[in-house]
Amino acid sequence: MLFDVLIIGGGIVGCAIARELSRYRLEVALCEKEVEVGFGTTKANSGIIHGGHHAAPETLKGRLEWEGNQLWDDLAADLGFGFARVGELTVALHEEQLPVLDRLLHHAAVKRIPGVERWEPARIRSEEPALSHDILAAVYAPTTAVVNPYEACYALAENAVQNGVTLLTGLPVRRLHQKDDLWEVVTPGAYLASRFVINAAGLYADVIAAMAGVQTFTIHPRKGEEYLLDKRLRGLVKRVIFPCPSPVSKGILIIPTYDGTIMVGPTAEDVHDRTDLTTSARGAQTVFDAVRRLAPGIHEKDVIAQFAGLRAAADGEDFIIGPTAKRGFINVAGIQSPGLTAAPAIARRVVELLRDERLKLELRDDFIAKRPAPIHFAALSTQEQIALALRDPRYRRIVCRCEIVTEGEVLDAIARGACTLDGVKFRTRAGMGRCQGGFCTIRCMELLARARQLPMTAVTKRGPGSWLVCARTEEEKASAT
Amino acid sequence: MITSNPRHLRGSYDVIVVGGGPAGLEAAVAAQEAGADHVLVVDREPEAGGILLQCIHCGFGLHRFGEELTGPEYAQRVVKQALAHRIDIVTDAFVLDIDLQRRVKLMTREEGVSLVEARAVVLAMGARERTRAAARIPGARPAGVFTAGMAQRLVNLYGWLPGRRAAILGSGDIGLIMARRLTLEGVEVAGVFELMPHPNGLNRNIVQCLHDFDIPLHLSTTVVEIHGHNRVEKVTVAPVDGDLRPQMERAWEVECDTLLVSIGLIPENELSEQLRLRMDPVTRGPVVTSAMECSLNGVFACGNVVHIHDLVDFVSAEAMLAGRSAGLFAIGAPLRPDNVRLLPGENVAYCVPHTISTEREHTVYMRTRRILEGCRLRLVAPDGRIVYEKRLRYVFPAEMVNLKLKPAILQHFHDDALRIDIVGRSAER
Amino acid sequence: MGEIVTVRYLCIGCPLGCRLEVDEDLEEHAIVEVRGFSCRRGKEYAIQEHTAPQRMVTTTVAIDKARWARLPVRTSRPAPKDKVLEICRALRTVRVSAPIASGDIIVRNVLNTGVNIIATRDMVEWASPQNIEA
The missing domain is CATH 3.50.50.60 (FAD/NAD(P)-binding domain)
Incomplete structure (x- = not known):
């Protein structure tokens, strides 16, 4: 298969680029090694669209952060995923942190970010009563928002496919060869060729760059553990709460996620293994020690889920976006925080880079900008629920009772591309609630097996090797004799 | 076994029971025997009977039926009893919400989402696993x-x-x-x-x-x-x-x-929390009166939703009480009030019900925090006076302690609260 | 009198869990002494468990045309303990078809133990085994 542009990596960045490129008359492919998009760093992202004032204006990420921030309202409206500008508070607990607040105010002034202001304790207490009384001052930014990062990723990928992008999942890139004006992309299942290759491979961006013969940077995985709290704590804080940031991390936050559940984290720990997604007792302690200083009412006993993600930090800590010594090979690497925020702006930048590289860009007149939003039954009014259930019997059975997810939503998620239990979970929330799939896992497995015509033994949690059941009891018995 | 039996839902019921396990089914029958004409049991599984249907081992029913049954056998008995009482059971259904007026938002395979009125509601959703x-x-x-x-x-x-x-x-x-x-x-x-x-x-x-x-x-x-x-x-x-x-x-x-x-198990209390019922932080279930009524009038609870039981037989007993109360409430019969609060004291993690009456007989369920031998269970008045004492050979946290309280014991008790202590030799081994 | 061996059992009568000891004369095949019990039932249990231990066996067999893939079954009365695994193995090849009623005999006189295997629930006939409407 021959493409104009082939993107390696189906995280939020690769999907945003794919969707942006799908506006043009181009043959575009997105190549992802996992069986679904968004299964790497994106899935474990905190889901914050940063206010724009954290990163210094002179850095690339500082510019793309604010630029990206402003693109999210339209993106969410067009692609039908949840997005809420909840605002944030960065709080100072010690005298020596006060200059950090001044710096944030300065960034905001330089970037002309509206509404960023300093709050004194009285205001903080009346707006966020759960916060510690030890807080000396805070910087409030109304521009900060929350999304479900995987939802945004799925929406971008889906819309890109709607507009003709070829989505190739479960296809790791093994080798890259430059031959004349073409890049040959060798994968286990398919031989692909493309004029341009965009390296959006996240944690593996340096490996891909090395395949292209331009290893100019190294990725240093930095682990972040996150802890999701029981929904009875919903509303504990209304805004995202940041401590004053340190040089390597924005610190451990209290995040009112888009779904309303409170999440705390992430830690920041440099690790060597790019597959190390383990959580640790130490990580939990770090998180809860830190957040208790911000909000004393938060307790470990309320944890309903824990997970870890790896940030793809590059040497120098800034984003690496640009052409390389090898013509046609473009890096989009080192996209750590605020990478989610910046993703739409990164995608636009990549389009400009391709234009600079003399790729002919003609807007398509049949571009479909809007994706029909998936139905979230629990978010509908009673009248809407009644009407929907009346019209479509698939919305008359609850699959996940903690999060009130209907069979119709699960089937819709499968139709939109979910092929694993995690794919269903991240699209519908089935299995994300208190019981963590204790009740709905088997139903989701059955629905996947039926819709995708798989045997139950082939249904997986997140791809090859993550099987859930191994045999029929009677088969096992027969073979055991 | 059985799936939904009513052809159409009524617009209103005397009693709606949420959950079709032993707790819900026993409560439904008791509600009907107490005078409620129209009783509906809602279950989210394809068939009524609850989690016992998958507990295929023995050990159920010695108290309730006087013989040892497997889980499915126990479940089938309570289902058949409910059917014999012509209780409406709707399966593959789900209670989405209950409002303060006891309007139940219900999802069924047959009718989709509808609002059904209930004079009384019994919460019998059971538990989920930690x-x-x-x-x-x-x-x-x-x-x-x-x-x-x-x-x-x-x-x-x-x-x-x-x-x-x-x-x-x-x-x-x-x-x-x-x-x-x-x-x-x-x-x-x-x-x-x-x-x-x-x-x-x-x-x-x-x-x-x-x-x-x-x-x-x-x-x-x-x-x-x-x-x-x-x-x-x-x-x-x-x-x-x-x-x-x-x-x-x-x-x-x-x-x-x-x-x-x-x-371990945790009471399944999504609906209780939506209703803002008063909850017991130890049991993680609703606070209940001796009639198994929650802090909202007309809402009753029984079984693992209230506290985790180790024997289904006691679930049945508690459910009959809750169902009877719900039935009486539904027909407008006054529920007799409680006049004494029960407070867990030394070594006692919790006790259910949370209030009792000095006029009636009660079974009080409690759990201890420690393994003790040669114990004394004491009911203690606010002034420290021991109102009642009973010897227990041993107590284990994993085994619920039942106390039968007869009115005679509390004949001369006039305070508003009783503390329950269990004292004994520590027997951790 | 021959050699005496002591065998230990955990009493299952109540949560006390008495550590029972049974002394047996190997030559005479006779119980010489039972120790460690704190009630009559404990002593009886020790003797029963030592001489002829029995277990109620509960398991499942494959079933067709039903809502579920497995039918729960049990032995009609306790079976010899050393036959438990063998009984379960024998049930591996058993496959029944709905409808089934609770109490139906699934296997008569399993392994010549004199014990029947009976269904522990009704299972009605079901058109589609997993009943999912895609």
Whole structure:
């Protein structure tokens, strides 16, 4: 298969680029090694669209952060995923942190970010009563928002496919060869060729760059553990709460996620293994020690889920976006925080880079900008629920009772591309609630097996090797004799 | 067995029971016997009977039916009893919401979403299992970590094996029973690991589920890390010290592709929380009167939704009480008030009901915090006077203590609160 | 009198879990002494468990045309303990078809133990085994 542009990596960045490129008359492919998009760093992202004032204006990420921030309202409206500008508070607990607040105010002034202001304790207490009384001052930014990062990723990928992008999942890139004006992309299942290759491979961006013969940077995985709290704590804080940031991390936050559940984290720990997604007792302690200083009412006993993600930090800590010594090979690497925020702006930048590289860009007149939003039954009014259930019997059975997810939503998620239990979970929330799939896992497995015509033994949690059941009891018995 | 029986839902019912396990079904029958004409039981599963349908082992019904039954046999009896009483049962259905006027937002396969009025509501949703996250077991997040109940469902109803070699965390009865079930179905059980210094399940299950099959039980030992990127590959286990802190230097690894987590049940109280019922932080269920009425008039609760029982027989007893009260409330008969609060005292974790009347007979259920021998259970007045004392040979946290309180005991008691203490020799071993 | 061996049992009568000890004369095949019990039932249990241990066996067999893939069954009365695994193995090849009623005999006189295997629930005939409407 021959493409104009082939993107390696189906995280939020690769999907945003794919969707942006799908506006043009181009043959575009997105190549992802996992069986679904968004299964790497994106899935474990905190889901914050940063206010724009954290990163210094002179850095690339500082510019793309604010630029990206402003693109999210339209993106969410067009692609039908949840997005809420909840605002944030960065709080100072010690005298020596006060200059950090001044710096944030300065960034905001330089970037002309509206509404960023300093709050004194009285205001903080009346707006966020759960916060510690030890807080000396805070910087409030109304521009900060929350999304479900995987939802945004799925929406971008889906819309890109709607507009003709070829989505190739479960296809790791093994080798890259430059031959004349073409890049040959060798994968286990398919031989692909493309004029341009965009390296959006996240944690593996340096490996891909090395395949292209331009290893100019190294990725240093930095682990972040996150802890999701029981929904009875919903509303504990209304805004995202940041401590004053340190040089390597924005610190451990209290995040009112888009779904309303409170999440705390992430830690920041440099690790060597790019597959190390383990959580640790130490990580939990770090998180809860830190957040208790911000909000004393938060307790470990309320944890309903824990997970870890790896940030793809590059040497120098800034984003690496640009052409390389090898013509046609473009890096989009080192996209750590605020990478989610910046993703739409990164995608636009990549389009400009391709234009600079003399790729002919003609807007398509049949571009479909809007994706029909998936139905979230629990978010509908009673009248809407009644009407929907009346019209479509698939919305008359609850699959996940903690999060009130209907069979119709699960089937819709499968139709939109979910092929694993995690794919269903991240699209519908089935299995994300208190019981963590204790009740709905088997139903989701059955629905996947039926819709995708798989045997139950082939249904997986997140791809090859993550099987859930191994045999029929009677088969096992027969073979055991 | 049985699926939905009413052809059409009524617009209003005397009593709507949420949950079609033993608690809900017994409550429905009792409500009808108390005078409620129209009683509806709503269950989310394809058939009524509750979690007992997957508990295929014996040990149920000695108190309720005077004989030892398997779970499905017990379930079938209560279902048949409900059908004989012409109770409406709707399965594959779900209560989405209940408002303060007891309007129930109901989802059914036949009619979609509808609003149905109830004069009285009985909450009988049962319990869910504590998960790996609730125990905060660190490590990777591979496939192959199941709650014991989910594994039980997979094996006993669906006929699927969850793996080839399993480790089990938690020595409660469900964990022990699953150790035997997996063994009988050809899955190797590497061991059962229990954080506490004593097993949490019945001795019968220790003997018949573990000893019979030479399955090792490691007390004072817990799972400290799960390994495996895609599927469980092994777990690290470590002994714990007296403060339950893992001693990592003595840790070892157990090869397995499956980890069953059996670390307790939590009342399923989504609806109770939506209704803003007053909750007991220890039981994590609603606070109830001796009539099993919650803090909202006309809302009753019974079974594992109120507190975790170890015998379904007591669930049945509690449910009959709740159902009778709901039935009486529905027909407008006044419920007689309580006049004494019960307070858990020394060594007592909780007691249910939370209030009683000095005029009537009650069964009070409680759990102790410690293993004690040669005990005295005391009812103590606010001034320290011992109102009643009863000897108990032993008490165990894993075994509910029942106290029959006759009006005669409280004949001359005029205060507003009674504290329950259980004192005895510590018998941790 | 021959050699005496001591065998230990955990009493299952109540949560006390008495550590029972049974002394047996190997030559005479006779119980010489039972220790460690704290009630009459404990002593009886020790003797029963030592001489002829029995277990109620509960398991499942494959079933067709039903809502579920497995039918729960039990032995009609306790079976000899050493036959438990063998009984379960024998049930591996058993496959029944709905409808089934609770109490139906699934296997008569399993392994010549004199014990029947009976269904422990009704299972009605079901058109589609998993009943999912895609």
